[in-house]
Amino acid sequence: MASTVFERQRPSAALVERALRPSVQASFWLDDVTAVAHPRLDADVTCDLAVVGGGYSGLWTALLAKQSEPDARVVLVEARTIGWAASGRNGGFCEASLTHGEENGRSRFPDEYDTLERLGLRNLDEIEQTVSALGFDCDFERNGAFDVATEPHQVDWLREAAGEAGDTVASDESADSAPNIRFLDADAMRAEVASPTYRAGLLHSHDSALVHPAKLAFELARACVDAGVEIFEHSPVTALETANPSIADGVDVRTARAKVTARRVALGTNVFPSLLKRNLLATVPVYDYVLMTQPLSTEQLASIGWHGRQGIGDSANQFHYYRLSADNRILFGGYDAVYHYGRRVRSKYENRPETFQRLASHFFTTFPQLEDVSFTHRWAGAIDTCSRFCAFYGSARGGRIAYAAGYTGLGVGATRFGAQVMLDLLAGAPTERTELAMVRSAPIPFPPEPLASVGIQATRWSLNRADHNQGKRNLILKTLDAVGLGFDS
Numbered sequence: 001m002a003s004t005v006f007e008r009q010r011p012s013a014a015l016v017e018r019a020l021r022p023s024v025q026a027s028f029w030l031d032d033v034t035a036v037a038h039p040r041l042d043a044d045v046t047c048d049l050a051v052v053g054g055g056y057s058g059l060w061t062a063l064l065a066k067q068s069e070p071d072a073r074v075v076l077v078e079a080r081t082i083g084w085a086a087s088g089r090n091g092g093f094c095e096a097s098l099t100h101g102e103e104n105g106r107s108r109f110p111d112e113y114d115t116l117e118r119l120g121l122r123n124l125d126e127i128e129q130t131v132s133a134l135g136f137d138c139d140f141e142r143n144g145a146f147d148v149a150t151e152p153h154q155v156d157w158l159r160e161a162a163g164e165a166g167d168t169v170a171s172d173e174s175a176d177s178a179p180n181i182r183f184l185d186a187d188a189m190r191a192e193v194a195s196p197t198y199r200a201g202l203l204h205s206h207d208s209a210l211v212h213p214a215k216l217a218f219e220l221a222r223a224c225v226d227a228g229v230e231i232f233e234h235s236p237v238t239a240l241e242t243a244n245p246s247i248a249d250g251v252d253v254r255t256a257r258a259k260v261t262a263r264r265v266a267l268g269t270n271v272f273p274s275l276l277k278r279n280l281l282a283t284v285p286v287y288d289y290v291l292m293t294q295p296l297s298t299e300q301l302a303s304i305g306w307h308g309r310q311g312i313g314d315s316a317n318q319f320h321y322y323r324l325s326a327d328n329r330i331l332f333g334g335y336d337a338v339y340h341y342g343r344r345v346r347s348k349y350e351n352r353p354e355t356f357q358r359l360a361s362h363f364f365t366t367f368p369q370l371e372d373v374s375f376t377h378r379w380a381g382a383i384d385t386c387s388r389f390c391a392f393y394g395s396a397r398g399g400r401i402a403y404a405a406g407y408t409g410l411g412v413g414a415t416r417f418g419a420q421v422m423l424d425l426l427a428g429a430p431t432e433r434t435e436l437a438m439v440r441s442a443p444i445p446f447p448p449e450p451l452a453s454v455g456i457q458a459t460r461w462s463l464n465r466a467d468h469n470q471g472k473r474n475l476i477l478k479t480l481d482a483v484g485l486g487f488d489s
């Protein structure tokens with residue numbers, strides 16, 4: 001197999017080891033905020049809406065519900081603490097896409113993709129407006145993002161994407177009327193961000209922002225409390241009972257110590273075992289790994305440029321994503337996506353030395369001029385991967401319970417849209433959102449073990465081979481593409 005730039009221009013093992021030595025195993029973002037504690041649910045409560053899950057999905061649902069009906073009693077129940085899971089450990093790329101990118105969206109929902117794009121941009125605009133209106137301190141920067149090519153065949157992919165979208169302009173709701181997508185050749189791309197690995201770039205100007213993930217979760221929780229939402233932490237929900245609920249047409253939401261009796265329930269439980277049997281096979285946890293550097297000095301930052309501070313993703317199937325933090329650290333994540341037999345979420349899966357070494361090595365290939373930089377944090381999180389690579393939505397038990405999950409690693413922005421869909425479904429009247437094919441259809445479930453494991457490992461092996469073979473997809477990937485299960489990042 002041909003090698004990639006990350007193998008051809010590998011830094012020394014000693015450099016990788018030195019740089020990783022000071023790092024601690026913890027999410028930098030969660031380390032960087034002071035948590036506000038919320039009580040445990042110790043006594044029964046009755047409410048209009050119970051929200052399960054204290055990540056972005058649950059928090060947006062609770063906040064939007066309270067904003068539209070200030071007199072409603074809204075209770076949010078979280079198994080551990082606000083934002084501890086994916087919402088407190090992600091890359092902070094807050095994107096307009098509701099479909100995990102245009103290619104995935106157009107291939108799955110060709111008739112409504114333009115609508116999905118418009119709704120996604122509006123969602124991002126409304127996130128920005130909320131951040132501003134409620135004074136969120138969450139380092140929100142709407143700088144756009146670059147896709148970069150690090151191998152010759154990827155240059156053609158970017159050129160094609162630019163050609164197809166060359167006349168794309170911002171929607172009416174978007175502030176800037178310049179084209180959203182612009183192709184940059186190697187020199188132009190390296191003038192933006194100085195990496196010897198770049199052969200081209202594609203700038204998306206309007207449809208992407210960066211946030212401090214944990215600050216966003218904590219600011220959403222603050223806004224919820226300000227609006228009157230009651231938040232309970234350390235209260236895992238064990239069952240949803242609708243057979244003989246305490247109020248007619250309602251749901252008893254059981255925790256170990258007490259229950260919430262609610263007229264309606266929204267589930268924002270992401271990758272964790274679904275409280276609804278029908279969704280137990282809908283997602284698999286795939287572990288994604290991240291490094292964070294120390295803050296760069298002025299000289300170190302000058303050596304790479306990056307004046308536009310855009311988020312960056314490279315274009316292979318196994319891709320890296322990286323970005324600056326407000327204090328000029330570099331977050332560098334992605335590449336390995338690791339599934340563990342048995343589809344469990346376990347903290348022991350978060351420490352994977354070989355993956356952290358690989359990421360550090362690829363970091364120094366990307367920015368060899370930063371060889372004196374060290375990493376302060378390394379961490380991982382579980383991605384709620386579903387077979388169509390974008391969220392699914394629905395309601396159960398006669399419309400009393402709604403759910404949204406399966407964001408497949410692109411939920412920072414899309415969870416707000418998912419929250420609106422859940423509220424629409426619970427309200428029971430059709431809306432533009434609930435009529436979407438994307439909302440009305442469901443992904444194919446993953447098979448039980450051992451088939452899930454065999455299939456996922458074969459796919460991962462094939463994607464790695466394609467990256468080493470000019471992007472050419474083998475029979476496994478072509479078959480998956482043909483049945484709508486293929487993923488081309």
Ligand SMILES: Cc1cc2nc3c(=O)[nH]c(=O)nc-3n(C[C@H](O)[C@H](O)[C@H](O)COP(=O)(O)OP(=O)(O)OC[C@H]3O[C@@H](n4cnc5c(N)ncnc54)[C@H](O)[C@@H]3O)c2cc1C
Pocket residue numbers: 052053054055056057058077078079080081082083084085086087088089090091092093094095235236237238268269270271272273275288289290333380381382383407408409410411412413414415
């Ligand atoms: C390493 C990593 C990097 C990522 N990078 C990006 C990125 O750059 N951009 C992007 O768009 N997306 C990214 N994502 C994905 C993004 O973080 C998620 O899509 C998003 O945070 C999902 O939010 P959520 O609220 O649905 O889930 P979560 O944040 O996982 O929250 C779910 C919550 O539900 C709670 N819960 C579950 N079951 C129960 C129960 N029975 N009772 C009570 N509470 C329960 C959990 O404790 C948890 O707090 C990344 C994810 C990871 C892991």
